[in-house]
Amino acid sequence: MTPLYYAISAVLVAWHWMLTTLGLDPDGGGTWVLAIIGLTLTVRALLIPLFVKQIKSSRNMQLIQPKVKELQKKYGHDRERLAQETMKLYKDSGTNPFASCLPILIQMPIFLALFRLLDHHAAQGDGIAFLTKDMAESFGNAKLFGTIPITATFLKSDGLLSVQILAAVLVVAMTATTFTTQRQLMSKNMPADALSGPYAQQQKLLLYVLPVVFAVGGIAFPIGVLFYWTTSNLWTMGQQFYVIRNNPAPGTAAATAKAERDRAKAAKHGKPVETVVEPVVEDVKRPPTRQQPKKQSKAQRKQSPGQRPAPKPKPEGGTDE
Incomplete structure (x- = not known):
């Protein structure tokens, strides 16, 4: 944890120094809380590249779900072959199923280091x-x-009701923002085909498990750590809202909403509205195919002379040749 202590303390002290330079009380609780928010x-700003990879991976996971279902139907009886074909599909589509976990996995050591620091x-x-x-000492005594x-x-509130009230409010905010972020992703940026596969089941599990984990663990987190995690959740929610609104996955509710906004904006400025015309497939009746007669043996043909071809008429004046 020593390298993380140096990194976190450097950023925290830098924000505290900047806030103090602006005239805030160096020993005040508000100054230290703002320094934690700055941290x-x-x-989160440093994790933006990982967030972009997370969004791309999550979108690819959603779009390839129909193909994953086809593989499950085809190789459901052979788990080893199914795993090989699934990993090949991930590789061909440039999808990393573990990329969606990178931001939270990287944040956990930082979270633990800040927890120990406080x-x-x-x-x-x-x-x-x-x-x-x-x-x-200033950090520890700040109120x-x-x-x-x-x-x-x-x-550990030392009997102070105000501590318990603020901690409870922050725990509820942390839990609500975690739930809202996951819910926003599932309801807005997942196509219909992706809502019934194993990936959707994983997302639904995270939707309800993560808030419960944070709610149970949050009562043991210091006030400063609760500010850190709630701020991080708010950042994630806003960042995800921006991405879903401006660059949604195809075939989702967010993509439909963006298309409607684009049409309304184009109509407002007097620009021609581009409409996508779905191809109409006409029900053309094809002529019935001629059914070929079944092959029969020589004995069957003798038993059913009616199916034998009629003899050609003899030419006038001809012979029986």
């Missing part, structure tokens, strides 16, 4: 990395609204 924004070093006034002993320590938790 969150810095981390719960241990700041609470005990023990400096580490770029967070000196004096700054650690919001003059009464709520940012190192306190819902379970």
Whole structure:
């Protein structure tokens, strides 16, 4: 964790110094909370390239679901062959099924490092990395609204009702933003074919499991850490809303809404509206195919002389040759 302590403390101290330069109280709880929010924004800005990969991978996973279903029908009896063909499909389509987990996996060590920084070093006034002993004491003693320590938790509130109320509000906000982000992805940016496969089942599981995990664990998180995770969720929700609105996956509700907005915008500015005309497939009746007679043996032909071809008429004056 030592490299993470240096990285996190450097960003945190830099934001604290900048806020103090602007005239905020260096020992105030609001200053340290804003520094934590600044740390969150810095981390999320650095993770934008990974978020782009996550969006692309998630979109590809949605679009190839019909092909995945076909493979399951074809090789459902052979799990090894099914796994090989599925991985080949992922490779050919440029899809990484694990890319959607990268942002949260990278954030977890940062989250744990910040948790230790608040719960241990700041609470005990023990400096580490770029967070000196004096700054650690200031961090550990900082209070919001003059009464709520940012190192306190819902379970360790020292009998302060204000701590429990603020912690409960932040836990609910963290849980609600997690649920809303997942719900937004499923309801707006997933085609109908992707809502019934194994990928959809995984998304539905995350939709309900992740908020419960955060709600249960959130009561043990310090106030400062709750601010970090809630801010991170708000960033994710806004970033995802922007991507879904402006670059939705084909065949989704978001794509239909974007097409309607584009048509309305074009009509407002007097531009010709491009409409996509679906090809009409006419029901053309084909002439019935001539049924070929069944092959019969020589014995069958003798038994059914009616099916034998009629003899050709003899020419006048001809012979029996």
